[in-house]
Amino acid sequence: MSTNLSQKTSIPRHIAIIMDGNGRWAKNRLLPRYAGHQAGLKTVRMVVEQCVKHGVEVLTLFAFSSENWSRPPTEVSQIMDLFFHALRGELKRLQKNNVRLRIIGERNAFSPALVQRIEEVEQTTEANRNLLLQIAANYGGRWDVIQAMRRLAQQVKNAELEPNAINEAIISKALSFPDCPDPDLLIRTGGEQRVSNFLLWQLAYTELYFSEQLWPDFNIAEFEKVLTIFANRQRRFGKTPDQITLKTHNA
Ligand code: FPP
Helix, strand or coil, X not given: CCCCHXXXXXXXXXXXXXXXXXXXXXXXXXCCHHHHHHHHHHHHHHHHXXXXXXXXXXXXXXXXXXXXXXXXXXXXXXXXXXXXHHHHHCHHHHHHCCEXXXXXXXXXXXXXXXXXXXXXXXXXCCCCCCEEEEEEEEECHHHHHHHHHHHHHHHHHCCCXXXXXXCHHHHHHHCCCCCCCCCCEEEECCCCCCCCCCCCCCCCCCEEEECCCCHHHCCHHHHHHHHHHHHCCCCCCCCCHHHHHHHHHHC
């Protein structure tokens, strides 16, 4: 009997999520947008627990983009406050679930107190191994490529790197998370179907799933539905369907 690749790769090693729809969720309930972000934090907890349960290795959440600074100043400072308090409030749960936290993005725009708290939580959870939770904050895919290119250009200037030696692996290592696999699955909630300057380089072969649910409504049933859809997709990485079926069949 012929099998398909999905049986071998049924659980994504790395899931990336664009958490969209907090504002609309709040508006639908005549609540301030901030209430939507607070409700979104509960969904973050649920997804982290589900990833631990299903054995996902890396979860990367897009929490605040480089472009989000252009939101009304009150909303920006409320989101920053939420991060600040969540970092301390969630620490116990991260430890209990053996989850390592890493923030990716440009930190120098954050207040010194927020940077200090980020560093504390990263250090405290450094040895945790159940899941690597990466929060993209003040992150943009183009920013990531620019900072990587600058780093490599400096190495070329210092005669530490030959221009001809630059390849995919070297570029991947210069980006924000050199030590984990590219996402296998990208989920975007909130009904929009775009990548919005998230992990541009790393999404090259990622399976995409767009959920109509607003982020605070995203629940276990929808998460498990996405996992099932992923498990039934055939990832070909540029090969033909026959090559994939044969390879799996003969393995
Ligand atoms: C997008 O919804 C959401 C954000 C910009 C903020 C995300 C923040 C959280 C989920 C809160 C907690 C997260 C962590 C990791 C502490 P939107 O405001 O763009 O919604 P809209 O499209 O309906 O306006």
